[in-house]
Amino acid sequence: MAGSLRLPPMFIKGFLRHSAMTTTLVPRLAMSSKAAAAEDQKKPLLYSFWSSSCSWRVRIVLSFKGIPFDLKPISLSKRDTNNCYTDEFHQINPMQRVPSLVIDGHTLSDSVAIMHYLEETRPEHPLLPESPYERAKVREIVEIVCSSIQPLQNVGVLDEVGDKGRLKWAQLWIKRGFTALESVLSTTSGKYSVGDKITLADVCLVPQVFNAKRYKVDLTPYPNIVRLNEELLGNPAFSSSHPHTQPDYIPKNGF
Numbered sequence: 001m002a003g004s005l006r007l008p009p010m011f012i013k014g015f016l017r018h019s020a021m022t023t024t025l026v027p028r029l030a031m032s033s034k035a036a037a038a039e040d041q042k043k044p045l046l047y048s049f050w051s052s053s054c055s056w057r058v059r060i061v062l063s064f065k066g067i068p069f070d071l072k073p074i075s076l077s078k079r080d081t082n083n084c085y086t087d088e089f090h091q092i093n094p095m096q097r098v099p100s101l102v103i104d105g106h107t108l109s110d111s112v113a114i115m116h117y118l119e120e121t122r123p124e125h126p127l128l129p130e131s132p133y134e135r136a137k138v139r140e141i142v143e144i145v146c147s148s149i150q151p152l153q154n155v156g157v158l159d160e161v162g163d164k165g166r167l168k169w170a171q172l173w174i175k176r177g178f179t180a181l182e183s184v185l186s187t188t189s190g191k192y193s194v195g196d197k198i199t200l201a202d203v204c205l206v207p208q209v210f211n212a213k214r215y216k217v218d219l220t221p222y223p224n225i226v227r228l229n230e231e232l233l234g235n236p237a238f239s240s241s242h243p244h245t246q247p248d249y250i251p252k253n254g255f
């Protein structure tokens with residue numbers, strides 16, 4: 001895992017705000033300037049927004065696999081000047097949302113595609129189990145979050161729903177999906193969502209719980225989800241990439 005993960009979050013946050021926004025703090029401090037320049041050249045660039053659950057998925061995978069990267073904040077809000085709705089950003093992400101990752105000479109978009117690319121090209125610290133059955137269960141959980149929950153409650157959809165109904169709408173789809181997830185997890189989970197190793201299922205679960213809290217969903221009916229979320233937030237790959245550690249994080253309404 002990335003060597004920066006043991007630094008206190010406040011140090012990381014302060015450093016990121018005033019530096020090149022890289023997650024490779026400790027390795028870089030120990031590097032010669034020539035080695036650091038070579039490292040910079042091949043480092044992936046992640047376009048990310050602090051509150052985007054899809055961006056957090058990719059940050060977790062990069063951290064878990066120990067892949068150093070640079071980060072460029074792109075906002076999902078039209079009110080911000082660095083928003084994703086510019087012609088320039090359209091060239092990077094045709095859906096005009098985050099995340100996008102520039103890596104190996106390619107520009108990739110859509111968090112699930114990016115996660116699989118990283119898993120296939122950087123198999124160290126695997127995030128898919130070996131058994132086909134367990135892989136299928138991981139993919140089932142990934143699908144529940146990434147197809148049946150998050151797309152129905154993302155900011156673009158909620159903006160269309162409007163201020164009056166947005167909280168109720170977000171809660172409806174999160175609760176529906178969490179009821180299914182809770183049932184799946186009751187048969188698949190060990191220490192983590194599928195067995196005792198961290199997988200892509202966990203990578204998708206934690207950011208979705210963050211969204212659930214944001215939209216004030218009562219998590220009492222979902223004890224497995226709550227237990228797994230607490231366990232995973234103790235892992236450095238999840239805590240170091242948390243939205244509240246991001247350089248573009250703006251505390252708002254206590255969230």
Ligand SMILES: O=C(O)/C=C/C(=O)CC(=O)CC(=O)O
Pocket residue numbers: 051052053054055097098099109110111112150151154155
């Ligand atoms: O890359 C994806 O899988 C999806 C991205 C989005 O829907 C944008 C986003 O991050 C919205 C959110 O999580 O609030």
